[in-house]
Amino acid sequence: MPELPEVESFSRRLRPELVGRTFTDAQVFWPRTVATGADVLCRELPGRGIERVGRRGKFLVFELRGGAAVLLHLRMTGRLEVVPAGDVPGRFTRVAFGLDDGRVLCFDDARKFGRVYLVPDVELVTGALGPEPLDDGFTVQAFARSLAQRARRLKPLLLDQTFLAGLGNIYVDESLHLAGLHPLRRADTLAAAEVARQHPAIRKTLNAAIERNGTSIDWAYPGGGYQLRLRVYDRAGLPCRRCGTLIERTVVGQRGTYYCPRCQRAESEEVRGKHD
DNA sequence: CTAAAATCCTGGTGGC
């Protein structure tokens, strides 16, 4: 699943290929992929120059000359590749963006969940997103304040893009294990010391994954190296790398959830202390 | 407010 590190990897890979180029056309092979209208994209895109390539949360952002922007969300199986003219379309190509050097940027997406947006302002798509976990503005103090206002369990809360942008199923589980917190803990019950573990755990997990070009989960995302470092995700029945206890899998909010029952206790440390 | 369920999709997997 492309999450922040995978999208960041796509952004860095595509930036030198795309910045300074101009779109010549757009071919749409699966209209629903274009959330803002396939006909509008085909009509409005030709002639638009690409000024910047970046990322916001899990969105890839192409800022266009004149202020408009193309955003892409890869969802489950979306991927991007620049190919020579004539290679299009592939079996899973949903949208093909022609470039002025003759090559083609392909948006491939086997499961058709991915989306493309053409908007006059990036904020129209990203406006409701929560803070960027790797930005300087995302401090442990700000994180503590947000958590204290929520009664939700940590797992679904951290997956909520309006709470924090960029985490998905893999990196939520990974960061919770690194911090030693149970996925069902209510956010507003965390002690200051626990918040102080979760905040850097998120950053360390994301940065380590970015360094390795993300996680290659299956056939959809070859090339990433982080799957060799996974602590709990998809490791049910295997020993915890920290304590050796077997990793367990449950379902939380309809998501497969992996955790170490010893390193990530359900109760807060304060409550646990009274039992001991 | 929180949570659960349904929806969109199809390649891969496990069972027989």
Next chain:
DNA sequence: TGCCACCAGGATTTTA
């Protein structure tokens, strides 16, 4: 070897 039911899962929408 072939067939098929079933699963994964990000985000949104609906229902409790």
